[in-house]
Amino acid sequence: MEGPRCIKNKKEFRSMVKLLNYAFPSEKRPSMDRRWIHIYTGLKKDYKNHKVIKDKKEVISHVGLFPLYLAVGKSIIKTGGIGGVSTYKKYRGKGCMKRLLKECIEAMKKEKYEMSWLAGDRRRYGNFDWENSGRQFRFHFEGRVLSTISTSEYKIKK
16 A cells, blocks of 8 residues: 555546545535535645545545635634545555544644644544534524525524
8 A cells, every 4th residue: 555645646636536436425416526626626736635545556545634714803723624534445444544644633733734623423533632612603694585485494583
């Protein structure tokens, strides 16, 4: 096996997307590179965001490290978004995810990320010091939008 390292070319990008479609299947939605076109761009400048392990010519494990910039008041916080964590079933239990996550952690330290964001299984990612934190969603709808939908099933604060 080769890696962890960043993908190097379009062929590896296509192999990585094949793995992602295996790990995150959907019959009704397009492939991962179409669903998340802003993340899986296929552009050479974004290859560094994709950490992979290969076996022969096939990408068999992937972790994405995606730069995010969170605005908190007047501050901007450089955040490493972790996503697309995937490994083909026959390669699981061989330490691929562990090696790739460690590679991402080192990259975040080197590139001076201030925090990281990862959603998923707390027991799995807790081993790498990711912890749950608070979450709040706030939506704002203009009155004209609400007037066009049935709101009888929802409690709406005005």
